Amino acid sequence: xxxxxxxxxxxxREHGSPPVRAVDGVSLIVEAGEMVAIVGPSxxxxxxxxxxxxxxxxxxxxxxxxxxxDVARMSDNALSALRAYxxxxxxxxxxxxxxxxxxxxVADGLLYxxxxxxxxxxxxxxxxxxxxxxxxxTHKPSQLSGGERQRVAIARxxxxxxxxxxxxxxxxxxxxxxxxxxxELLHELNRDGTTIVVITHDVELAQKLPRRIMIRDGRVVxxxxxxx
Amino acid sequence: MKRRRTARExxxxxxxxxxxRLLRKDVLRLGASGLKxxxxxxxxxxxxxxxxxxxxxxxxxxxxSSQAKLNEQLSSLGTNLLTVGAGKSLFGxxxxxxxxxxxxxxxxxxxxxxxxxxxxxxxxxxxxxLIDSGQSGGITAAAVSDTLLDVTEASMxxxxxxxxxTANYPTVVLGAKAAQxxxxxxxxxxxxIHDQLFTVLGVLDPVPLAPELDTMxxxxxxxxxxxxxxxxxxxxxxxxSSDESVDAIRALLPRAVNPENPEEVEVSRPSDAxxxxxxxxxxxxxxxxxxxxxxxxxxxxxxxNTMVITVxxxxxxxxxxxxxxxxxKHIRSQFLAEALLLSALGGVAGxxxxxxxxxxxxxxxxWPVSVPPLVIISGVAATIVIGAVAxxxxxxxxxxxxxxxxxxx
Ligand SMILES: Nc1ncnc2c1ncn2[C@@H]1O[C@H](COP(=O)(O)OP(=O)(O)OP(=O)(O)O)[C@@H](O)[C@H]1O
Ligand SMILES: [Mg+2]
Numbered sequence: 001x002x003x004x005x006x007x008x009x010x011x012x013r014e015h016g017s018p019p020v021r022a023v024d025g026v027s028l029i030v031e032a033g034e035m036v037a038i039v040g041p042s043x044x045x046x047x048x049x050x051x052x053x054x055x056x057x058x059x060x061x062x063x064x065x066x067x068x069x070d071v072a073r074m075s076d077n078a079l080s081a082l083r084a085y086x087x088x089x090x091x092x093x094x095x096x097x098x099x100x101x102x103x104x105x106v107a108d109g110l111l112y113x114x115x116x117x118x119x120x121x122x123x124x125x126x127x128x129x130x131x132x133x134x135x136x137x138t139h140k141p142s143q144l145s146g147g148e149r150q151r152v153a154i155a156r157x158x159x160x161x162x163x164x165x166x167x168x169x170x171x172x173x174x175x176x177x178x179x180x181x182x183x184e185l186l187h188e189l190n191r192d193g194t195t196i197v198v199i200t201h202d203v204e205l206a207q208k209l210p211r212r213i214m215i216r217d218g219r220v221v222x223x224x225x226x227x228x
Numbered sequence: 229m230k231r232r233r234t235a236r237e238x239x240x241x242x243x244x245x246x247x248x249r250l251l252r253k254d255v256l257r258l259g260a261s262g263l264k265x266x267x268x269x270x271x272x273x274x275x276x277x278x279x280x281x282x283x284x285x286x287x288x289x290x291x292x293s294s295q296a297k298l299n300e301q302l303s304s305l306g307t308n309l310l311t312v313g314a315g316k317s318l319f320g321x322x323x324x325x326x327x328x329x330x331x332x333x334x335x336x337x338x339x340x341x342x343x344x345x346x347x348x349x350x351x352x353x354x355x356x357x358l359i360d361s362g363q364s365g366g367i368t369a370a371a372v373s374d375t376l377l378d379v380t381e382a383s384m385x386x387x388x389x390x391x392x393x394t395a396n397y398p399t400v401v402l403g404a405k406a407a408q409x410x411x412x413x414x415x416x417x418x419x420x421i422h423d424q425l426f427t428v429l430g431v432l433d434p435v436p437l438a439p440e441l442d443t444m445x446x447x448x449x450x451x452x453x454x455x456x457x458x459x460x461x462x463x464x465x466x467x468x469s470s471d472e473s474v475d476a477i478r479a480l481l482p483r484a485v486n487p488e489n490p491e492e493v494e495v496s497r498p499s500d501a502x503x504x505x506x507x508x509x510x511x512x513x514x515x516x517x518x519x520x521x522x523x524x525x526x527x528x529x530x531x532x533n534t535m536v537i538t539v540x541x542x543x544x545x546x547x548x549x550x551x552x553x554x555x556x557k558h559i560r561s562q563f564l565a566e567a568l569l570l571s572a573l574g575g576v577a578g579x580x581x582x583x584x585x586x587x588x589x590x591x592x593x594x595w596p597v598s599v600p601p602l603v604i605i606s607g608v609a610a611t612i613v614i615g616a617v618a619x620x621x622x623x624x625x626x627x628x629x630x631x632x633x634x635x636x637x
Contacts, residue, residue, distance in 0.1 A: 047635050056551060056631035077555050080248040083631075084553020095548045095634065099265060112553040114249025117257075156552075168635065 003068030005164055005195045006030035006053055011062035012218075013048050022048035024218035025062070030197065032163065035190040037206035038199045038213050045218035046199045047168055053197060054087055054166045055079045067164065084112045088157030088194075092169035094149045096141040102128060102152045103137040109159040127155040131185055147178025154185060158194065165189065168199045183208060250558045259565030262538070263573075270570060273534040276527030277574025277614065278581060281607050283520030285582025286589070289599040291513045293590040296598035298502065305381045305437050307499040308474050312465040312481050315494040323492045324461040325485055330373070332484045333465050338473035343379035344462040345441075346371040351456055353400075353445045354420040355410050365409045369421065370444050370463075371452030372401075379466045380438040387415030387430025395448035398455060400426040403442040407431040421445065422456055437498040438466070527574060528614040535567050535622035539629075546626055547634030556627040563626040567619020568612060575611025579604055 006029065013023040022045045030036055040046050051057035052064050055071050064071040067086045071079065083089075088109070096105045106124035107117070115123075128137050131151040141149055150170060157165055167186065171179035183198075183205060190196045198209060206212045214222040263270045312333065314325045326332075330344040351369035376382070377389045388394070389401060400421065402412060407428075410419055417428045435441045452458035465485065469477050474497070482490035539546075546559055554562075583599065590597045 051632050051635065054551065056547075056634070077248065077557075078246070080550070080553050080555040081246050082553075083551060084248045085246075089551045089634075091548075091634065095544065097261075097265075097545075100261070109552060111254060112248045112250055112549075112555075112558065114251060116251065117254070160553075 004029045004065065005032050005034070005067060006197070007065040008052070008059075009063045009065075011052060011059040011064055013045075013052060013057065014060045019060075021218050023052060023059070026215070026218070026220055027062075028213060028220060028223065030195060032195055033190070033193060034211060035187070035196045035209050036198070036211045036213060037209040038197060038215060039201065039203060039206040040215040041201060044216050046201070046215065048218070049215065050166055050168050050197070050199050054089060055082055080112070085160060086162050086164060088160070088162040088165040090150070090153050090157050090165065090167035090170045092172040094141070094153045094173070096149060096152055096156075098141055101138050101140055102133060102144070102155075105141070105152055106155045106159050109156040113160060123159055124155070127159040128152070130158070131155045145178065146174050147181055150174060150178070150182050151185065154182070154189075158189060163193075163195055165194050165196045166199075167196070169201070170198060171200070171202065171205060179205070248553050248555050248558065250554065250561070255558075255561045255565045256569070258562045259569045262542075262562070262566045263569055266538070269534055269538075270573070273527075273530045274570055274574035274577060276530040277524065277571050277611055278527075278578035280520055280522075280524030280527045281575050281578025281611060282581035282585065283523055284517060284610075285579055285599070285603060285607050286585040287513050287516040287520060288603050289582060289586035289597075290589050292600060292603070293586060293595045293598045294593070297593075297595040300596065301436060302499055302502065305499065306468070306471075307497070308468050308471050309380070309437055309498055310467050310469075310474065310478055310481065311438070311496050311498055312467065312485050313494040313496070314463050314486075315492045323486075323489065325463060325465065325493075327460045327462075329462055329485045330465050333467050333481065336467075336477055336480050336484055338469045338477055339467050340470070341375060341379050341468050343373045343375040343466040345373070345376060345444075345446075345464045345466070346452070346458060346461060347463045348447075348452065348456055348458055351422050351445075353406070353410060355412075356418075357420045357425075366443060367406045367409055368440075368444050369456065370446055371449055371456070371458050372446045373449065376441075376446075376466065377432075379468055380435055380441065382435040382438065382441060383433045385431045385433045387428065389430060390448045394429055395450050398424060398426045398451060399429045399448070401429050401446045402431050403444045403446070404432055404434045405442040406445050409443075419445075424455065436502060440464075524610070524614060528571070528618045531567055531571050531574075531615060532618035532622060534570070535563065535619055536625070538566070539563060539622045539626040542626075543629050543633040543636070546629040547631050547636070550629075550631035551634050559629070560623045560627040563623035564616065564619045567622065568615040571611045571615025571618065572608065575608045578611070579607050582607070 008026050008028050011023055011026045012021060014021050026049065038046055038049060052059055053066065055066055058071055067082060069082060103121055103124045106127050107120035110120040110123060125137055128134055131154050133148060133151050136144060136148060171182055174182060186196055186198065200206055211225040213220055314323045316323060330342055333339060334342045348369040348371060353367045353369065374390060385404065412419065412428050412431065415428050415430050418425045419428060432441060447456060478495055481495050482493035486493050549559065586599060587597050
């Protein structure tokens with residue numbers, strides 16, 4: 001099966017009435033193993049697009065095929081399963097549970113796959129080690145730096161080894177250095193085979209990624225790929 | 229049954245990895261951790277439930293404890309005592325029992341022992357001769373048979389009952405309240421009755437089966453005839469038999485006591501009166517149970533309110549969980565579990581508080597502590613039902629939160 005990891009055909013997404021088009025006729029294909037930046041100014045529809053790619057939302061018109069599955073035709077339960085096993089998310093605000101250790105935050109990434117708590121914790125330690133936080137497993141978010149918190153969040157996103165990782169402004173709340181190390185971590189994960197889509201309004205960051213899709217007013221304005 | 233299974237199997241025939249799964253253990257864990265992160269709110273909203281359950285348990289427990297005490301009392305006092313009184317005549321005036329009444333009763337088949345009492349009209353008792361004669365203070369004078377103490381299961385608080393020697397002297401035995409009213413504490417005290425000094429022989433404990441004795445000044449047959457001018461008509465006859473023959477004897481008593489006017493005779497069973505008094509208490513407990521259920525209702529509303537707020541505050545968390553792959557059903561279970569735990573927490577605390585109240589109350593009254601396990605089980609079960617009802621709407625709302633809430637600012 002040679003399905004694309006992401007395949008959007010003339011996707012639109014409207015909100016409210018009169019309808020506002022957050023995403024306006026986007027078509028794009030992302031293959032397995034790619035690393036893509038989606039760049040655009042504030043309000044250009046980046047998050048809306050991420051919601052569609054991550055199956056958190058359904059298109060108003062057009063079709064979205066994620067991991068070969070047509071989002072419009074799938075039940076809510078099937079989409080949940082797709083997210084549990086096939087898609088990882090990283091957010092600008094980390095969204096970690098306060099008062100819960102790094103290990104348990106990461107283990108939550110496996111909570112909805114029916115894996116027992118011991119196994120979840122064991123794999124959480126592996127994931128934390130993978131993001132370079134093997135020595136911080138019992139720390140709580142309040143005891144970690146911003147960069148470390150985002151790494152915990154990344155560990156949570158990849159603990160179930162999803163083939164697709166989506167990151168919405170992952171460095172938005174970080175300083176230069178921790179931002180750079182998070183980007184480096186994403187590169188590493190990509191080298192291990194994970195398809196990664198990073199949303200950012202930071203053009204400089206986007207330049208470091210092999211493929212850049214620029215959007216404005218919900219439309220793709222350019223799509224450039226480095227030739228390796 | 230078979231058919232449904234096949235349908236289910238078709239769904240689960242998909243590889244396991246295509247479904248989100250949440251272990252039941254983890255549902256509880258999630259519910260508990262949701263509560264742990266907001267301890268103050270949890271305590272406050274569980275308190276409403278706790279108070280409601282505590283009130284219910286306490287009320288029921290206090291009533292069952294007093295019932296237990298009553299049963300204890302009845303089994304020691306016996307339920308085989310019948311009391312025969314001279315009722316009112318057809319014309320409404322107080323009738324008297326014939327002189328032979330007591331003897332007739334003892335001749336009834338099955339009667340084991342009898343005693344009698346004769347109220348003496350116009351005999352007034354005072355602490356001393358100096359007291360103004362207006363203040364006679366609700367004490368009834370009565371001639372009594374020797375056997376009265378035994379038949380009514382009365383006991384002496386102090387001093388002695390009449391015996392052969394003392395019966396011929398001006399002596400009196402006082403009921404518990406009568407002694408109090410006359411200010412008599414120790415036997416040997418002299419009191420002023422019918423213009424004459426009487427020596428107090430003894431004082432009775434309160435008599436549960438014959439509470440009328442509590443306010444009486446009692447005299448021996450001899451004293452009553454010689455000194456107080458009694459005409460030998462009893463007013464009340466007490467009778468004991470075996471438990472089985474109580475009903476049969478009850479039917480025979482009026483005719484035996486007063487063959488001419490059996491309809492004037494009043495027969496009663498004092499143990500029934502004791503039980504009825506307790507039943508009257510349960511009417512009062514009904515009111516308290518009502519108050520308890522109002523508290524429970526308010527507690528339930530409190531839980532629902534807390535849960536609705538929690539769900540509103542945690543839209544992002546819900547969105548995040550949806551992004552991590554949970555289904556709507558799982559979200560619903562999580563918040564339902566949280567509501568159930570919250571309410572059950574209140575329930576368990578309430579049962580604890582209720583038990584403490586019962587124990588304190590029962591000890592203060594000298595009752596045995598008796599709480600049927602069913603009451604405790606239904607108390608906790610009630611909180612679980614309340615939690616389910618209170619949590620249902622918030623849980624449904626939580627499940628409706630769209631996954632995109634994780635990104636909404
Ligand atoms: N739920 C919604 N209801 C109404 N309008 C919405 C909704 N979500 C997004 N929009 C609108 O769609 C447009 C795109 O929003 P979106 O959040 O996708 O932009 P963005 O590129 O992520 O911006 P930012 O960089 O500020 O995060 C905006 O004009 C926004 O107001
Ligand atoms: Mg955005």
